[in-house]
Amino acid sequence: MNFCVKCGEEAEQTMGGLCAACFLDGRKLMSLPHHVDLNVCANCGDIGRGESWVTKDLPEAIEEAAKRSVVPIKEAKVVRTEASSVEQEPYTYAVTVDALLDIGGHAAEDSASTIVRIKNTVCKRCSRQLGNYYEAILQIRADPKNVPHGTVREALNRVENLVDANSVHNRQLFITKSEEVQGGIDVYLSSISLGKAAAKDLADAYCAETKEAFKLVGQTDDGQGMYRITYLVRLPDFHAGDVILFEGRYFKLTRVSGSGAKVIDLMNFRERAVKRSDMPSFKVHERAEDLREAVVVSKGKGEIQILDPSNYSTADLNVPDGAEIGDTVKVAEIDNILYYVP
Numbered sequence: 001m002n003f004c005v006k007c008g009e010e011a012e013q014t015m016g017g018l019c020a021a022c023f024l025d026g027r028k029l030m031s032l033p034h035h036v037d038l039n040v041c042a043n044c045g046d047i048g049r050g051e052s053w054v055t056k057d058l059p060e061a062i063e064e065a066a067k068r069s070v071v072p073i074k075e076a077k078v079v080r081t082e083a084s085s086v087e088q089e090p091y092t093y094a095v096t097v098d099a100l101l102d103i104g105g106h107a108a109e110d111s112a113s114t115i116v117r118i119k120n121t122v123c124k125r126c127s128r129q130l131g132n133y134y135e136a137i138l139q140i141r142a143d144p145k146n147v148p149h150g151t152v153r154e155a156l157n158r159v160e161n162l163v164d165a166n167s168v169h170n171r172q173l174f175i176t177k178s179e180e181v182q183g184g185i186d187v188y189l190s191s192i193s194l195g196k197a198a199a200k201d202l203a204d205a206y207c208a209e210t211k212e213a214f215k216l217v218g219q220t221d222d223g224q225g226m227y228r229i230t231y232l233v234r235l236p237d238f239h240a241g242d243v244i245l246f247e248g249r250y251f252k253l254t255r256v257s258g259s260g261a262k263v264i265d266l267m268n269f270r271e272r273a274v275k276r277s278d279m280p281s282f283k284v285h286e287r288a289e290d291l292r293e294a295v296v297v298s299k300g301k302g303e304i305q306i307l308d309p310s311n312y313s314t315a316d317l318n319v320p321d322g323a324e325i326g327d328t329v330k331v332a333e334i335d336n337i338l339y340y341v342p
Contacts, residue, residue, distance in 0.1 A: 038119065066083050070099060075103055137188055139231065140184045175187060211234075253282070294328060306329065
């Protein structure tokens with residue numbers, strides 16, 4: 001058994017010869033520096049943490065910066081902290097941190113205050129964006145006579161979504177700029193890997209033709225070549241939902257992927273797979289957005305009767321078994337005959 005040198009009480013454990021009560025009596029258990037600087041990107045508002053940057057609400061970041069700066073005495077271990085802040089003047093906040101500490105198995109509380117100063121700067125990502133930094137160009141191209149402009153915009157949206165998803169885990173991935181050019185859109189990307197991923201995604205989604213070209217733009221510090229790569233993605237005329245002519249028959253194109261396509265025969269409603277290598281022979285008969293709607297006036301087993309939208313005469317259409325038929329259906333005209341498009 002130990003004895004406290006100050007009060008003489010017995011104690012199972014002493015610190016510097018003192019029992020817990022005497023050791024804690026009037027002692028400051030933690031401290032904070034006079035001020036803490038918090039880096040904030042003036043362009044995007046992200047918070048700097050050493051070499052990294054995070055997206056966080058400013059009041060939360062201010063209080064966290066103060067809590068991270070707590071310095072306990074060597075005998076103490078911080079268990080929990082809470083902070084409150086008050087704006088003293090623009091870019092300057094007074095922050096008080098209350099802490100629960102463990103001192104040799106005994107719980108104790110203490111508090112300290114500091115000033116958190118906001119330092120406006122520019123993060124590496126924004127610095128690159130503002131400086132028009134890019135490593136790859138994604139050229140999205142389409143024949144304006146045969147491919148709707150909306151398809152090019154849709155492809156651009158896919159690229160933007162892909163970049164957003166990847167930038168969550170890597171802030172250095174971004175779109176520097178995108179600009180419309182004759183025949184499509186050019187997208188400037190921050191990394192070669194991002195350009196390659198975007199080109200592959202569009203190729204898989206649209207069965208698009210892709211090409212790439214390298215350009216030497218300089219050297220690294222260790223003498224290695226620095227390249228920019230241009231990825232050309234040429235969108236095909238066809239699109240999911242179109243009615244196409246293939247091998248002498250008419251189909252609805254239901255799915256396009258990197259390995260091929262799925263189509264439904266409009267004559268017998270059978271589904272079949274088409275290899276990617278055979279897809280260039282697709283001929284668009286009618287685009288999905290141009291398909292007409294016809295009102296259903298009656299239905300029976302395996303067929304429905306509709307009003308022809310061109311002259312409002314009645315016409316009988318074959319439909320797949322078990323098809324859910326609503327008030328209107330999509331139809332395509334082939335050789336002056338209407339066909340149901342599922």
